[in-house]
Amino acid sequence: MRALEPWVIRPLQDFVSESSARLTLLMTASGQVVAQHGFTGALDLMSAAALGAAIISSSSEIARVMDWPPFRNLVHQGQRQAHYLAWFDTPRGRWIALVVFGTETNLGLVQVFFEQMVEELAAAAPVESPPKEVLAVDFERELNASLRALFGR
Amino acid sequence: MIRDYKALLEPLTRLRGVRGAMVVAADDGVVVVDALMDGMKGKALAALAAALASRIVDLSTRASFGSARFIQLQAAEGSLLLVPATEQLLLVTVTGRDVPLGLTRLEMLKAAERMR
Numbered sequence: 001m002r003a004l005e006p007w008v009i010r011p012l013q014d015f016v017s018e019s020s021a022r023l024t025l026l027m028t029a030s031g032q033v034v035a036q037h038g039f040t041g042a043l044d045l046m047s048a049a050a051l052g053a054a055i056i057s058s059s060s061e062i063a064r065v066m067d068w069p070p071f072r073n074l075v076h077q078g079q080r081q082a083h084y085l086a087w088f089d090t091p092r093g094r095w096i097a098l099v100v101f102g103t104e105t106n107l108g109l110v111q112v113f114f115e116q117m118v119e120e121l122a123a124a125a126p127v128e129s130p131p132k133e134v135l136a137v138d139f140e141r142e143l144n145a146s147l148r149a150l151f152g153r
Numbered sequence: 154m155i156r157d158y159k160a161l162l163e164p165l166t167r168l169r170g171v172r173g174a175m176v177v178a179a180d181d182g183v184v185v186v187d188a189l190m191d192g193m194k195g196k197a198l199a200a201l202a203a204a205l206a207s208r209i210v211d212l213s214t215r216a217s218f219g220s221a222r223f224i225q226l227q228a229a230e231g232s233l234l235l236v237p238a239t240e241q242l243l244l245v246t247v248t249g250r251d252v253p254l255g256l257t258r259l260e261m262l263k264a265a266e267r268m269r
Binding site: 105106107108109111112 | 177178180181182183184196197199200201203204207
C-alpha cells in the first residue's frame with residue numbers, strides 16, 4: 001500500500017482489510033493518484049487512474065445532459081471480479097475511488113466499508129494549506145517523488 | 154412464484170419480536186426490499202448476511218451436507234435468520250430475544266417457497 005500523504009494510509013488500510021478488495025486506487029477528480037493498494041506497475045496504475053477519472057467525467061456529463069443529479073457510483077460486474085467506481089468529496093476536494101473486488105467479498109460489503117472510509121478520510125484530513133504555485137522546474141521532481149512514493153522506487 | 158416481495162415480508166414482520174426482514178441479492182449483498190425498524194442499518198446487515206450465507210452454503214456443500222436451507226445465528230440480544238430462497242435471493246430476518254424462533258423459521262420457509 002502506498003500513499004502520497006500519510007493521513008490517507010490508515011482509512012485506506014481499514015477499507016482494504018475489511019472489504020477484502022483486491023485493488024484500490026484513490027485519485028483526484030483530474031486523475032492524479034493519491035494512494036493505491038495492490039497495483040504493481042506504474043503504467044497500469046496511471047492508465048487505471050486516467051480511465052477511472054474519464055468514466056466519472058463522462059457519466060457526470062450524461063447526467064448533466066439528462067438533467068439528473070450526478071451518478072455517485074458505477075459498478076462493472078464481471079464473472080470473477082467487479083469494479084466499483086465512485087466519487088466523494090473530501091476537505092482536499094473531490095476524489096475518485098476505483099475498487100476491484102472478487103468473489104471473496106460482495107458489492108454490499110464494498111459499499112458499506114467504502115462509506116466508512118469516506119467518513120474516516122474526512123475526519124483524518126489535515127487543515128488545508130494554501131496551494132503553492134507549481135513551477136515547471138519543480139514538476140518533474142514532484143512527479144518522480146510521487147512515483148517513488150507510490151511504488152517505492 | 155411471487156414478485157411482490159414487500160407483501161411477502163409482512164407476515165414475518167408481524168411476528169412478535171421480529172425487528173425486521175429483508176430480501177437481499179445473494180451475490181451482491183445489496184438490499185432488494187426491506188421492512189426494518191427505525192435505526193437498523195439495512196445496507197450493512199444485508200452485506201454481512203450475504204457474505205455469511207455465501208460461506209455457510211459453501212461449507213455445507215463441501216461437507217456434503219447438501220445446500221443449506223436455514224441458517225440461524227443466535228446471539229445474546231437476538232438472532233439473525235437466513236434462508237437462501239433462490240440462487241439469487243436471500244431472505245433475512247432479524248429478531249430480538251425471546252421470540253418464537255420455530256414459528257419465525259416456519260414463516261420464513263413458507264415465504265421462501267413463495268419466492269421460488
